Amino acid sequence: MNNETIIKDPSSSDTGWEFLDGSTRSAVNLRTSFVGIGTYRPGWRWSEHVGKQTGKPSENHIGYILSGSFIVKSANGEESVVGPSEAFELAPGHDAWVNGDQPCVALDFGCNEKHEL
Template identity: 40%
Template sequence: MSTILERRSLVRKPADQPDETRPFVDGKGKMQVYELGDHLFGRGEFEPGWKWSQHVKPIAGTDSCKAAHTGLILQGRMTVQMDDGSQVEYGPNDFFYMPPDHDAWVVGNERCVLVDVTGVAKYAKPH
């Protein structure tokens, strides 16, 4: 099928059928990646105790997360701290924008689940 036809076709992709799954270190979660037309979407599951600097940094090989994330928290809580020390805690039904150069961690004992619409292309992949 040509690219032009793909852009004009309806697409349905069940959440349990990602195009790619990127597991985090120590089984602390995963990023599921979905290709929809020209767009990538991510559904991240972050287990209690997950922290970017412990569970993704070894995969990415960078000092902090270099992706810019835009999306929505569906469940749980996550704190994001910029390299300059500023931080925000996000919770259910919060839309978010997280610029590059940050660390992040799950708050509390509940899994954090989110949808990311901008930062998935290189997230949790070797830099």
């Protein structure tokens, strides 16, 4: 690897987290951005399993669903379902939770200066 080409596997992460319900997320830092992958168990909810763990409100979030689905709720109360092969961007103040009884596997993306749980 050189300074111009960075190749990393998000599942062999630089950083990893386990949430209160056992769901997991890992991420790799690239030069200017990060790519994360999360496996969220049925019953996982951002406000319950991340917000309570970090004490922080949700921020802007960009992602792509590989399998399963999420229900997302915007700060103004609008709910949407996002499922396999769909990309999404959520504004700050959102909540999200696994839809149904199958895990949701999702990628997330962002700038390194904001990469923290």
